Amino acid sequence: NYYTKSIVLGQELCDIKQVGYSSAGKGYCLAKTDKFEKARDCIKNAEDIALKIDNENIMFDVYRTYAVICKHEKKWEEALEYFRKSIAIVEKLKAxxxxxxxxxxxxxxxxxxxxxxxxxxxxxxxxxxxxxxxxxxxxxxxxxxxxxxxxxxxx
Structure with missing residues (x-):
């Protein structure tokens, strides 16, 4: 899988940002394919990295993925809050x-x-x-x- 290889390469190169982006991407793909527990693990790693290096792009994916997971669990208010946070980031970044x-x-x-x-x-x-x-x-x-x-x- 592309994201797994990218995470390993990022670790080998000591590129924490690459590991964060790849973990976020992998987590989102896992959530979209109903692999929610694995998605949580990846997205937690991405969240830790995003907070450590203060990266809003990664946090967008983190919030969006948490929203997808919460939506699946029918935790509507949590999902809405995560979607609002993700939208606020990309509006700010004009993405x-x-x-x-x-x-x-x-x-x-x-x-x-x-x-x-x-x-x-x-x-x-x-x-x-x-x-x-x-x-x-x-x-x-x-x-x-x-x-x-x-x-x-x-x-």
Whole structure:
């Protein structure tokens, strides 16, 4: 796995920042594939490094991953708080790509929670940001969002 190799290489090179980024990336991928315990281990390591070297980019991934884990556990308020923290970081850093991804995840949380108005709001923000960036990712996002459209008709 790419992230595991990158973590090992970072350790060999004594590059703590690389280990942090790779641990965060691995943790997020594990969380997105329902391997939550392994994700927690990776993301805790990334969090420790991010705090040690004061790296907000890594903290974005940490918060986003914790939010995905909390969403899975139906800890809605914790998940919302982590998503808010992740969005605050990428807004501050003006990282539009990550902001669009964060809003997409935020929308998914609201969907699972049953809040269709908030779901639509965050999905629309995500789609607008992807479009502004001119990314190919817009069409797959639109396809994902179209399955939710029936819920949005009455909002």
């Amino acid at each position: 539009s790509y990550y902001l669009s991804d964060a809003h997409l995840e935020f929308g998914r949380l609201f969907y699972e929670k049953g809040d269709m108005k908030s779901t639509k709001k965050h999905f629309n923000i995500a789609e607008r940001l992807y479009t502004e960036l001119g990314l190919e990712k817009v069409e797959p996002v639109r396809n994902k969002l179209s399955k939710y459209n029936e819920y949005f008709k009455n909002i």
